[in-house]
Amino acid sequence: MARLAIAKDFLADFARLEKHLQKAVQDAFDKFAQHTHAGLHLEPLNNSRDPRIRTIRINQQYRGVVLAPENGGEHLLLKVMNHDDAIAYAVSRRFTVNEAIGVLEVRDQEALEDIEPALRQAAEKTERRLFDDVSDSDLVRLGIDQAVLPLVRVLSTESHLDALAPLLPSPQHDALVALASGMTPEEAWAEVSKHMPTAEPPEHIDPTDLASAIERTPDQYVMVSGPEDLAEILAHPFAAWRIFLHPRQRSIAYRESYRGPALVTGGAGTGKTVTAVHRAAFLAERATTAEDEPRILVTTYTRNLAEALQGQLAMLVSDEVVESRIEASNVDRLAYQVITEAHGRQPDVADNDTMNRLWDQAAALIGGEFSPSFLWREWEQVILAQQIHDLPGYVECRRRGRGRGLNTAQRGRVWTAIGHVLAELRRSGQRTHHQIADEAARILNERAEKPYRHVIVDEGQDLHPAQWRLLRAAVAPGPDDLFIVADPNQRIYDHRVSLEALGIRVVGRSYKLTISYRTTQEILSWSVGVLNGNAATGLNDEPDTLAGYRSPMHGRRPVVRGFPSRAAELDALVDQVRVWLDSGVEPQAIAIAARFGWRVREARDALERAGIPTASSRAKDADGVRAGSMHSMKGLEFRCIAVIGVDEDDVPATKFLTSPEEDPVAHQQDLQRERCLLFVAATRARDMLAIFHQTGKASPFLKA
Numbered sequence: 001m002a003r004l005a006i007a008k009d010f011l012a013d014f015a016r017l018e019k020h021l022q023k024a025v026q027d028a029f030d031k032f033a034q035h036t037h038a039g040l041h042l043e044p045l046n047n048s049r050d051p052r053i054r055t056i057r058i059n060q061q062y063r064g065v066v067l068a069p070e071n072g073g074e075h076l077l078l079k080v081m082n083h084d085d086a087i088a089y090a091v092s093r094r095f096t097v098n099e100a101i102g103v104l105e106v107r108d109q110e111a112l113e114d115i116e117p118a119l120r121q122a123a124e125k126t127e128r129r130l131f132d133d134v135s136d137s138d139l140v141r142l143g144i145d146q147a148v149l150p151l152v153r154v155l156s157t158e159s160h161l162d163a164l165a166p167l168l169p170s171p172q173h174d175a176l177v178a179l180a181s182g183m184t185p186e187e188a189w190a191e192v193s194k195h196m197p198t199a200e201p202p203e204h205i206d207p208t209d210l211a212s213a214i215e216r217t218p219d220q221y222v223m224v225s226g227p228e229d230l231a232e233i234l235a236h237p238f239a240a241w242r243i244f245l246h247p248r249q250r251s252i253a254y255r256e257s258y259r260g261p262a263l264v265t266g267g268a269g270t271g272k273t274v275t276a277v278h279r280a281a282f283l284a285e286r287a288t289t290a291e292d293e294p295r296i297l298v299t300t301y302t303r304n305l306a307e308a309l310q311g312q313l314a315m316l317v318s319d320e321v322v323e324s325r326i327e328a329s330n331v332d333r334l335a336y337q338v339i340t341e342a343h344g345r346q347p348d349v350a351d352n353d354t355m356n357r358l359w360d361q362a363a364a365l366i367g368g369e370f371s372p373s374f375l376w377r378e379w380e381q382v383i384l385a386q387q388i389h390d391l392p393g394y395v396e397c398r399r400r401g402r403g404r405g406l407n408t409a410q411r412g413r414v415w416t417a418i419g420h421v422l423a424e425l426r427r428s429g430q431r432t433h434h435q436i437a438d439e440a441a442r443i444l445n446e447r448a449e450k451p452y453r454h455v456i457v458d459e460g461q462d463l464h465p466a467q468w469r470l471l472r473a474a475v476a477p478g479p480d481d482l483f484i485v486a487d488p489n490q491r492i493y494d495h496r497v498s499l500e501a502l503g504i505r506v507v508g509r510s511y512k513l514t515i516s517y518r519t520t521q522e523i524l525s526w527s528v529g530v531l532n533g534n535a536a537t538g539l540n541d542e543p544d545t546l547a548g549y550r551s552p553m554h555g556r557r558p559v560v561r562g563f564p565s566r567a568a569e570l571d572a573l574v575d576q577v578r579v580w581l582d583s584g585v586e587p588q589a590i591a592i593a594a595r596f597g598w599r600v601r602e603a604r605d606a607l608e609r610a611g612i613p614t615a616s617s618r619a620k621d622a623d624g625v626r627a628g629s630m631h632s633m634k635g636l637e638f639r640c641i642a643v644i645g646v647d648e649d650d651v652p653a654t655k656f657l658t659s660p661e662e663d664p665v666a667h668q669q670d671l672q673r674e675r676c677l678l679f680v681a682a683t684r685a686r687d688m689l690a691i692f693h694q695t696g697k698a699s700p701f702l703k704a
């Protein structure tokens with residue numbers, strides 16, 4: 001039988017086609033997958049850089065591009081494009097097997113040939129070349145193709161190397177970037193080896209063996225086992241993450257077993273959720289006997305995010321039995337269920353208004369020495385976090401993460417204020433979500449039988465210690481008990497934890513993802529700039545940097561614009577959205593974000609008045625441009641995002657900042673949280689990002 005493989009690019013092209021064209025493509029390749037490629041008219045091209053590249057007619061306008069080895073082995077579907085683009089692609093590309101790591105690579109040979117004279121000319125004007133100090137044999141050992149070597153030798157500046165990024169295969173470009181940044185060949189090898197699906201390079205690499213090279217490149221190519229497999233892959237063309245995992249994602253998600261809790265961190269869009277979802281599927285599928293029915297909890301901190309996880313799981317797992325082993329639920333819901341089950345009635349949750357009122361009263365009770373928000377945080381971050389139940393315990397405790405020191409007398413007054421809030425809650429029979437989690441943890445801790453065998457946690461950076469205690473108690477300690485993904489740079493609530501102190505030990509089982517799959521390098525660099533180089537605090541109190549965080553995709557730089565008035569800003573927003581819509585972006589792939597809900601409403605009104613329908617950022621099926629607060633952007637993604645009202649008074653939101661006099665450390669943490677919030681909103685954008693502010697009043701974060 002003819003063997004067929006498809007490229008990730010092919011799936012992306014297919015996703016963009018109209019339904020009737022998708023059908024035509026499917027018909028063309030079904031024949032192939034069923035029988036033989038004999039029926040396909042694979043047309044060779046004149047002047048192609050790779051003689052194995054052929055095209056195939058889909059209809060008058062569209063063509064597929066196929067890599068068809070001369071010996072008739074595996075045929076690889078590369079692209080589906082309109083006629084001219086398909087021909088241009090087909091004549092310009094050259095496929096090779098990387099001789100150091102064995103992966104299949106493609107380079108834009110034609111563009112490299114075009115650029116070479118200019119690089120040569122530039123090189124003649126300088127004495128130094130970028131890689132003078134690196135031998136040919138080291139370059140080859142790092143996987144630089146022999147045919148690319150002459151070009152590498154004439155590179156004289158890093159900006160020339162940057163220009164080659166879209167033309168060269170990533171493993172080769174990464175090797176060169178590493179060397180150019182001063183790394184030794186050994187250090188550069190560490191960068192190159194990130195592209196391998198295995199820990200060690202293959203023992204033998206046959207540059208003509210496409211099938212082996214395809215298998216070694218699971219983030220870009222996949223073998224199709226037959227027509228059903230092909231139909232299954234094409235059924236979710238937008239969800240490339242189901243099929244193509246980066247070697248690092250795959251090795252983390254599909255590792256046979258972790259001896260205890262594992263932690264995966266990484267910047268926005270590096271595929272942490274994808275990795276977590278694959279891990280859940282792997283663990284659910286691993287049960288082999290009928291009696292073995294592992295319960296797996298996939299959880300995160302909000303209901304919307306839990307629903308999104310559920311959707312992804314449904315796309316990944318097709319077997320109903322396997323699917324039934326996985327439950328996606330937010331942590332608060334789990335806590336609520338445990339309490340309801342234990343007490344036979346649902347807990348009554350105190351809402352934010354009630355809590356604000358109670359903390360105002362508490363602050364007044366002790367004469368305004370501490371602000372309501374200081375007291376609230378003291379309770380959440382010190383007392384509830386450490387489960388302190390009496391004044392002596394509070395007087396002695398270490399107040400981690402709190403900047404303002406409190407003497408014994410002050411602690412006594414704070415305790416009185418907090419006591420008032422707790423008494424009022426008790427009197428009304430109400431509790432906060434974190435209190436509920438705390439109690440649910442205690443209930444589960446007393447049970448020998450735990451409800452889950454595996455717990456998978458997404459967005460771990462935003463969970464409170466009480467919630468961690470609940471999750472710890474929901475699964476027996478042991479292999480594969482907890483699998484946590486988190487990004488401390490996206491912490492938008494104030495919870496800082498030490499997993500270690502909570503009985504979740506991840507030492508030796510911590511992994512990092514660094515490649516962004518969502519956004520372009522331009523958007524990513526701008527967004528990282530908002531964080532101002534401040535390392536976030538990791539989940540074990542250690543600094544967490546974004547070192548190595550990068551994107552292979554490139555696009556337009558974010559646009560930052562100031563306006564003389566709010567009205568002018570809203571007019572410009574309408575114009576910007578129109579430009580995006582006119583360029584073919586679907587309304588639901590555009591989002592407007594702002595720090596406050598009232599600004600979001602203003603923006604929606606302006607767009608609606610201009611005849612552009614809008615919907616909430618959380619809306620699932622509604623038509624219309626999405627709009628929501630920066631908080632609500634968490635976990636979402638859009639092709640184009642406009643963040644409006646990025647002004648000095650709103651970003652950071654001054655009313656949510658602890659004053660530096662009251663607590664300098666909390667002040668810094670508040671500022672960092674506000675930076676993270678803008679970072680979260682900005683990194684939801686895949687292709688385009690626009691940031692608007694009032695002229696002369698831009699947020700200080702934009703000046704960083």
Ligand SMILES: Nc1ncnc2c1ncn2[C@@H]1O[C@H](COP(=O)(O)OP(=O)(O)OP(=O)(O)O)[C@@H](O)[C@H]1O
Binds near residue numbers: 240246269516518637
């Ligand atoms: N291997 C992959 N192939 C294709 N797409 C991928 C891959 N990994 C992730 N993606 C896509 O990249 C985007 C970001 O992935 P994901 O949401 O898992 O990242 P994340 O690290 O959890 O992001 P964030 O922290 O910002 O929420 C998604 O659109 C996802 O489908």
